[in-house]
Amino acid sequence: MNHKTVPTNNVMHLPQGEVTQLYWKNLPELLNPSNPKSQLLRGFDDEFIDIVDYIVRITHRIWEQKNVGLCNDYYAEYCPVHTLGAYADAVSSVVTGTLQTISAFPDRSLIGENVIWRDLGPNEGYYSSHRITSIMTNKGPSEFGDATHKTGRVTTIADCICVENKIVYEWLVRDNSFLVKQLGIDVLDASEHFAKIPAHPKFENWRQAEISRVKAQEPSEHQWKAPIDKAAVEFSNRWLDTLFNQKNFGKANTFYHLNAKLQWPGGRQAVGIPGIIGTIIQWLAACPEAQVTCDHVCTVPFDQEKDVIDIAIRWSLTGSFSSKDKRLSMYRGQEFFILGASHLRLVDGKISEEWTVFDEVAAYANLIRDFNRTNHNTGAQ
Amino acid sequence: MLDSIINAFTKGDLADLNSKMLHSAYWGQHNAKFYGSEKLNMILGNWFALTGKCTVLAHQTIKQNNHYVVYLTFEPTNKNGTINYVFWLETNQLMVKSVLAIVDTVQLAALNQDSPEKVSDNLPSTDPLVISDYDQQDNLQNNIAWPSNLISKQAQNVEILDQWWAIWSQKQLANINTLYNDDAVINLPGDKHPQKRERLFEFVLSKINTLTRMFTQIEDIAIEGQDVAIKWFLDGDEGENKIRLPFITLLKIENSKITVDTTVCDILAFNKNFSTSHVFKQPTA
Numbered sequence: 125m126n127h128k129t130v131p132t133n134n135v136m137h138l139p140q141g142e143v144t145q146l147y148w149k150n151l152p153e154l155l156n157p158s159n160p161k162s163q164l165l166r167g168f169d170d171e172f173i174d175i176v177d178y179i180v181r182i183t184h185r186i187w188e189q190k191n192v193g194l195c196n197d198y199y200a201e202y203c204p205v206h207t208l209g210a211y212a213d214a215v216s217s218v219v220t221g222t223l224q225t226i227s228a229f230p231d232r233s234l235i236g237e238n239v240i241w242r243d244l245g246p247n248e249g250y251y252s253s254h255r256i257t258s259i260m261t262n263k264g265p266s267e268f269g270d271a272t273h274k275t276g277r278v279t280t281i282a283d284c285i286c287v288e289n290k291i292v293y294e295w296l297v298r299d300n301s302f303l304v305k306q307l308g309i310d311v312l313d314a315s316e317h318f319a320k321i322p323a324h325p326k327f328e329n330w331r332q333a334e335i336s337r338v339k340a341q342e343p344s345e346h347q348w349k350a351p352i353d354k355a356a357v358e359f360s361n362r363w364l365d366t367l368f369n370q371k372n373f374g375k376a377n378t379f380y381h382l383n384a385k386l387q388w389p390g391g392r393q394a395v396g397i398p399g400i401i402g403t404i405i406q407w408l409a410a411c412p413e414a415q416v417t418c419d420h421v422c423t424v425p426f427d428q429e430k431d432v433i434d435i436a437i438r439w440s441l442t443g444s445f446s447s448k449d450k451r452l453s454m455y456r457g458q459e460f461f462i463l464g465a466s467h468l469r470l471v472d473g474k475i476s477e478e479w480t481v482f483d484e485v486a487a488y489a490n491l492i493r494d495f496n497r498t499n500h501n502t503g504a505q
Numbered sequence: 506m507l508d509s510i511i512n513a514f515t516k517g518d519l520a521d522l523n524s525k526m527l528h529s530a531y532w533g534q535h536n537a538k539f540y541g542s543e544k545l546n547m548i549l550g551n552w553f554a555l556t557g558k559c560t561v562l563a564h565q566t567i568k569q570n571n572h573y574v575v576y577l578t579f580e581p582t583n584k585n586g587t588i589n590y591v592f593w594l595e596t597n598q599l600m601v602k603s604v605l606a607i608v609d610t611v612q613l614a615a616l617n618q619d620s621p622e623k624v625s626d627n628l629p630s631t632d633p634l635v636i637s638d639y640d641q642q643d644n645l646q647n648n649i650a651w652p653s654n655l656i657s658k659q660a661q662n663v664e665i666l667d668q669w670w671a672i673w674s675q676k677q678l679a680n681i682n683t684l685y686n687d688d689a690v691i692n693l694p695g696d697k698h699p700q701k702r703e704r705l706f707e708f709v710l711s712k713i714n715t716l717t718r719m720f721t722q723i724e725d726i727a728i729e730g731q732d733v734a735i736k737w738f739l740d741g742d743e744g745e746n747k748i749r750l751p752f753i754t755l756l757k758i759e760n761s762k763i764t765v766d767t768t769v770c771d772i773l774a775f776n777k778n779f780s781t782s783h784v785f786k787q788p789t790a
Contacts, residue, residue, distance in 0.1 A: 146529070147529075147602070148527070148597050148600060148602065149527075150527050150528055150600065151527075151528035151529075233541060235528065235529045235540060235541075236529065237529060257529075257531075257540060259540050259541045277538070277540060277632075302633055305633035306630075306632075306633060374646065376648070377646065377647070377648050382648065382649070382650035382654050382655065383650045383655055383722070383723055383724055383725065385724070390633065390635055391632060391633030391634050391635045392635040392637055393634060393635070393636070394636075394637065394639075395722050395724050395738070396648075396649070396650055396722040396723075397648040397649070398639045398640060398641060398643075398648060398649065398720065398722075399636075399637070399639050399722065399740075401639060401640070402637045402638055402639020402640070403637040403639075405637075405639070406637040406638060406639075407637070
């Protein structure tokens, strides 16, 4: 990998090594950075030294300091936000959603685990993939049901495009099945409750378009020509294609270290190749014909001396639902769709840790909505 | 770091240990992870409620790269008995990023003459855990981690560590006699006093005889001189249920023989997580 300063499009890119890295930094240091500016950040407020600093500090101000109105400053007026369960594109919707979440989980604190980013070019801004651990107590009604008064933890990955001090596009994935289990709610009960919330027509249009795109194995429309480490992109595509499209699990040892650690939604935990293969097989068995597309990759060095890099991958998966679970059996044959995000830490070219996040609650809710819609249209009971 | 842990768990010096924990740090114990400002309050509050004030009877540390393993034997001031506690830290020597701690909860219960169920009821809820089923056989693919895969081939005692791992991973019980010194000191979970190596034979055998499709996985190894720490877990089937039992083992290897084996696991947290398991229960007639 080349992390040296290289001129691209007449712009001198600053070395990645100077950009803030969260792992060993404490919160006071992150909120009061003393380092000089390490990225150009054209159009961003002068106070920010790099894109990681921007993401960390605006997240803290909005969520932990409860300055919800700052969404108006840090989100564009028109900002599409995709989740697996909903769609919004007005900043007012972002404010409303943030307020409602804080109301249901008033002590929600967001711990930044990692920000993996990409410089998209001087006029295109930055892509950031922010992995967050949230701890929160459910004190009010939420999209999953009535208040449970229990505390839970959840992993979120927020992929944002940031241009001139504003987030202009976002893909947000949250491990809601892990959260609801801690709140004492059955995952399918949470999905049934969630399915009662009407979906925005634009959400359904987007989901159907994405299902068609992934089936056709077409790339996402969100592509940039900005330079990126080709080896990381190639690894990411090969990882998804080999394990999810080709289902050649015998090749897992070419991607994972023998003691690699994996965190998947709902509390799936594995260490080592047999357990990792098992996790993927058991999950794919509910959608055996699944096809996946690699929609975006970004990568940053974690430890340049030891050849350790971090990769963020946003991906989409679709296929015919074929679960053998009794409660899910009525949805067999329906289109299953997942918006997923994975953060990988590679040591010497292989994965040592993987965090994969998607929203199982929303994925099942979409099956329920489709089922109800079809039966309503046909008059079936 | 050692002083900070000792002062926290003997004197209740929360502030010093807290100042060394990153905001993003977590504390893993009793099969759950705790984040945020309350994590140490909760851990230490529960500890002092069960032990009262205590002193450290023995300590050992093993440091390698960002791994820092601390093994402490506590002796409460006003109660009879000792408690083994192991802390596996990820640290850059200045700040702590994560702690995996295993305390011998059976020893804690014995200390208070409480029924294990009473102590178990007071343990925090375990994190949701899904152990997806998998093929536990290697099928000649070299997919299973051995100590020699994870440490330098030139490292001291590599072959001994592989043979030690075979006791668990391949049920090679005969290695206990060949690897362990005649008078090796064996500390096993729940035992009040150190045992002879025959007790290790029985301990391993009891797991083999209770579980089918048993599989062991090494997570991390730290080596400093003749001292080795291994973080690992055991999976297996009990009828239709799959169980997972996390361990930390500390070995001392002298003159190519294991002279001390301290293996800790949290039996009461395990029983809480897998309430139908018989791994640590005597079969009833």
